Amino acid sequence: MLEEPARPRFIREHPKAGWLAVTTVCFGAFMGQLDASIVTLTFPALQDEFRAPLAAVQWVSLAYLLTLVALVAAAGRIADAAGRKLIYLYGFAVFTLASAACALAPTLGWLVGFRATQAVGAAMLQANSVALVVTSVPRDKMRAALGVQAAAQAIGLALGPALGGLLVGTVGWRWVFWVNVPVGVVAVVAGRYLLPRTRQRTSLGRFDWVGLLALATGTTALLLGLSALSGLPLPDGVTTALVVLSAAAFYAFIVRERGAANPLVDLSVVRPREVSVGLLGATCAYLVLFGPLVLFPQTLGPHGLSGLVLTALPAGFALTAAFAERLMPQGWDTHTRGLLGASGCVLATVALLLAPTDTTWVAAWLLVLGLSLGLFIPANNSAIMGAIPSHASAVGGGLVNMARGLGTAFGVAVVTLGLHVAAPTARWATGPRLALTLLLIFAAIAASTAVLTRPQVRSS
Secondary structure: OOOOOOOOHHHHOOOOHHHHHHHHHHHHHHHHHHHHHHHHHHHHHHHHHHOOOHHHHOHHHHHHHHHHHHHHHHHHHHHHHHOHHHHHHHHHHHHHHHHHHHHOOOOHHHHHHHHHHHHHHHHHHHHHHHHHHHOOOOHHHHHHHHHHHHHHHHHHHHHHHHHHHHHHHHOOOOHHHHOHHHHHHHHHHHHHHHOOOOOOOOOOOOOOHHHHHHHHHHHHHHHHHHHHHOOOOOOHHHHHHHHHHHHHHHHHHHHHHHHOOOOOOOHHHHOOHHHHHHHHHHHHHHHHHHHHHHHHHHHHOOOHHHHHHHHHHHHHHHHHHHHHHHHOOOOOOHHHHHHHHHHHHHHHHHHHHHOOOOHHHHHHHHHHHHHHHHHHHHHHHHHHHHOOOHHHHHHHHHHHHHHHHHHHHHHHHHHHHHHHHHOOOOOOOHHHHHHHHHHHHHHHHHHHHHHHOOOOOOOO
16 A cells, blocks of 8 residues: 545535544544653563563663654655655554564564564554644634644653553553553545545655764664673773774764754754753753663562552653643743752652662652653753744754653663662662662753753744
């Protein structure tokens, strides 16, 4: 199938046709966030089954995240030319088949490879979801439709730890991937009949593949180097070479983007302080959001209780992100909300440092951390987008998504590094405290960006 299939006439002419399309997109929004928050619960079980260190097992997440960051921009460009519905359907098919392959993986290496394949499908989904929503409903319903999509993402994010802990503790880690299969099948069928075809397309043009390769090489080499420092068995010379390769790739990326006719990242968009500092804040915030999802399954164990404790973090994030606009005083601007949220992140991380193995204490402060991040991240993203001209909004949205993916990946790597460095010590709580200290440093950096950024009026 190389052409987008038309919807049946009775669906196309139905007064709720747009909302049926939005509901279909919500399948992808739900599954994407569920997958992001559920997989870390499998790490202890994977370590036991494959007799592998955490530094190796973490690549079950890192391979997914790096592939997603590398491909989401390219997938969006291709979808604008070939058709968003077509790419979305193929994306869900790839995601579903790769999920089944992950569930059947015979070795850790195969599982990491299948996760990278799964991320190819996820990139095809994420690159098209917002565009499908906003083109399916009238403009006066756009904000409500995007709110429904955000709610689906929040539910998936909040449900992941509890569901992951339950599945791993009962039927085993492979069912974390099997649950994607029936949802994926339903989503592909629903998308075939409920999603609208693309009416306006743009030429593919020349894509900055050199810039993409340099960025992917730099991030992958850096994370591989961190993994080597965290216990991945690589020769010392290879570790040094990876660090050098990462630095060279990032330098090449900057040089390329300055001279490219159609750069992957327009550096002029990043130049304003509100954008560059805000993107740093976004990366640190997502790092702090995802780090505990890796840390506490290691410290509290892979049982169901661990999943329930972890649920407090994404649940708090979802609650604030969904209801802050209604509950916060109207006089509080973006900057004030960002400062309040960032301060709460620092306070919660300090509190977690005091008793990192007490389940009740951890659950309470993870909730505070989630509530604070749910306040800071939307405010910070709003400040970034407010400083970007309207004609570059799509570029800005891509930069925010890139910061989210990189922050999530580094959250996995930083916690793994902290646990490994502290492993030789005799005291059990040293590892969690060192990992939390690293998270506190990044929470403090996020707070400093909140002080430096100011909301700007969008120019045209």
